Amino acid sequence: MILESIHGAEDIKRLSLSEQKTLAKELRRFILEKTSMHGGHLASNLGVVELTIALFHSLNLPQDKLVWDVGHQCYTHKILSGRKDDFDGLRQLGGISGFPKREESPYDCFNTGHSSTSISAALGIAQARDILGGKETVVAVIGDGALTGGMAYEALNNASKMKKNFIIILNDNEMSIAKNVGGISTYLNGIRSHENYTHFKENFAAGLSRVPILGPSLVDRLKNTKNSIKQLFVRGMFFENMGITYLGPVDGHDIKALETVLQEAKRVDHAVLIHVVTKKGKGYVPAEQSPSHYHGVSPFHLSTGKDKAESTGLSYTKIFSQTMVEEGRKNRNIVAITAAMPDGTGLDAFEKAFPRRFFDVGIAEAHGVTSAAGMASMGLKPVMAVYSSFLQRGFDQLVHDVCLQKLPVVFAVDRAGLVGADGETHQGIFDLSYLRLMPNMTVMAPKNARELQEMLRFALAFSGPICLRYPRGEAYQGFSEQQEEILLGKAEILKKGEGTALLALGSMVSTGAHIAEKMEKKGYNLTLVNARFAKPIDTEILDRLVEEGHHSIITLEENVRNGGFGEAVLEYMNACHPEIRVETVALPDAYVEHGSVSALREILGIDSDNIIRKMQEKGIFKD
Incomplete structure (x- = not known):
């Protein structure tokens, strides 16, 4: 070979x-x-x-x-x-x-x-x-x-x-800017790239200007005529x-x-x-027949092209997709926006159902955010579905065009948290931090599949900028029967305990449940709270936990610590309940390399076993 x-x-x-x-x-x-x-x-x-x-x-x-x-x-x-x-x-x-x-x-x-x-x-x-x-x-x-x-x-x-x-x-x-015009294009390209023609082009105006009879105005007209002729025959005139x-x-x-x-x-x-x-x-x-499907692939059978591992459940993206179509049928003002990722974000189904209300802006997240703001200003209800790491590209537009004007745009932030094999450039681990700092922005994250549906409906009825963040992959089904009404800035208690409360956001609710289950076997009865909102945080439930005798609160989030959910809780508790111990479990101030999500969670210390070990070392949990 x-x-x-x-x-x-x-x-x-x-x-x-x-x-x-x-x-x-x-x-x-x-x-x-x-x-x-x-x-x-x-x-x-x-x-x-x-x-x-x-x-x-x-x-x-x-x-x-x-x-x-x-x-x-x-x-x-x-x-x-x-x-x-x-x-x-x-x-x-x-x-x-x-x-x-x-x-x-x-x-x-x-x-x-x-x-x-x-x-x-x-x-x-x-x-x-x-x-x-x-x-x-x-x-x-x-x-x-x-x-x-x-x-x-x-x-x-x-x-x-x-x-x-x-x-x-x-x-x-195969998405050509212009049609191939055949031999004339090849001929002209060869002439224009030849060094003799390059020299000719450089000296064209200078040579003409040295002929006294012509004068500057005629030189300009000749140059313009030359350019007009080129536009008739030469491809790529934009460039x-x-x-x-x-x-x-x-x-x-x-x-x-x-x-x-x-x-x-x-x-x-x-x-x-x-x-x-x-x-x-x-x-x-x-891949030739379906390049979009084979853009990013999981392990597959070469002979058939089919995935080796079949998914056992619905993904968060699929649930979002189905709910968007359901709500789109009820409300004609709902429109959907994607930045060249209708399949990846699940908006392909909305496009098929409501093609006039679907907008693919291309790889132009900043434009997508501002166009959504424009739609909202006219009374539509835009939903922009975008991966967390790509929403960063529209930061200024979020601040200036959406939040400043308090426009009711819904941001469905997919791939929030660790995404795995794509590595540093794609991990969605900063969105809580940069979204929380924006005035007028509301940020929430669902604990499971059912709550994603309810949160999307809440967001569509909300009167200001709102972000719904959810992770990549199969949707968690735990606590499906426990579903309090979603109210702005209100958390829900999933399990009542004493002493120590786990305050988990979004994807970390399942981790909190595992921690509570493992610690129960060791004699601990922990309280588990589904935070729901990263902004505004539920200060009333924090006050209640203190009143009920909790001495420690552990926040759980799949986002960097700096500026995240845990720091918001810590700030409030330090100001209002300084006697209560708060430990924030989050990702470090670092870019996260590629690897499987489970391996990365373990290395970064946000899996249940590592969290328990850390809390034991800190003296909150004792053997």
């Missing part, structure tokens, strides 16, 4: 074109085998195999710099840069990340994980290169989907000012008019064509964009 002989970029450079094509087949087979065993991002990685080979062949890596947008398509990049033997640990605790990480390899020059960032990062690297006198070629790879993010256009605007080579690759996986040379479209699975255009692009002395057309899921029929 050719793949066995590849340990870095220099090994790629020695391969003939036919050997590179064979390598592409071997890479696809390898990626399919590993993701079928361990899960991961499949369709996007299958789509960029040839592009990655061409980049490794054409660039001088790792001296040259290559930044992948989002980064979930970096598997071939990692394999070709010497990490093939690490793929059995891909996305697993202690193993390699599914995204580029600087600490992993010199080939990973910039950490990525969120969308629309690569041009900005690579532009900064190129600007640093120029200041420091470097000669590196700098390349940003960005997908067509990521171009829906405003940050990409901010970066393009600045890239147009570059006076030295800077390459942007638009990886268009051209910004001052960025456009090359393409190029077949993203034709290695020779890719290497040719990369060499042409390296000769351009300013920003240049190469439009590459690829097929997501290339080489695996199920």
